[in-house]
Amino acid sequence: MIVINSNQRKPLLLTAGCLLFCVFFFFWPLKAPNNQKATTSHSSLINHPNLPDPSLPPAWHNTTRAKAAFVILTRNNELDALRKTIQQLEARFNHKFNYPYVFLNDVEFTQEFKDLTSSLTNAETKYGVIPQEHWSYPDWIDVEKADRLRKKMGDEGIIYGDNLSYRHMCRSSG
Structure with a gap:
């Protein structure tokens, strides 16, 4: 037989109370008031002011987009870190827009640098010396x-x- 003294009862009772509280609200069905129609979380987001209008085409189909380019000041020896940056830009944004990349350095870029950076994107790449x-x-x-x-x-x-x-x-x- 397990004996529980008075010092051990309080934490057990608090834990049991918290557990009961969580179970009660987890399994309690969510009901809308009688005078309101139940809505799903999706339908409440349709007219949210921070979300784009679903009837409009996606942003990458916009023909009035800004004329822009990524201008990157870098060196030949920073190729590994730059590779990761370009991969992230392409994966999250530029694969939809194909903004060109302009790489600037204080010396000529190596052929390895040019080959690798241009292979990471379908966008145009240009290389310049300051x-x-x-x-x-x-x-x-x-x-x-x-x-x-x-x-x-x-x-x-x-x-x-x-x-x-x-x-x-x-x-x-x-």
Whole structure:
């Protein structure tokens, strides 16, 4: 015979009460009030303001879509991470729209890079080189002051604050 002392009864009673409560509401039939028609969750979503009108064609059949492209600043050595990004873009969005990709780098892209990225999409792919004068400091910048401030940002823990290439990339893409 199992003996339960008074300290063990409270958790058992609470657990049993919660279990009964859950079972009761799980198996309780959902009924609409007598004066209302019962609706399914699907029919209540038909006129939801955040959902598209089902009588309209899907978005990818829209002929007035924006003229756009994916512009990606990347390097040849970032090919593996970029491959995953393109696969996700294609799977979730671009396989319907086929927006072109424009890849930019501060050096020529390798043939391997071009072959792999173009094989990941049916969309057009273009490859460009950002000229050195767009990627580096303009003549009117005080390079020593910029170096000091970049080092200070790195010391303060600002993400990419001390990364010269990243700063040039941000400037060239702006």
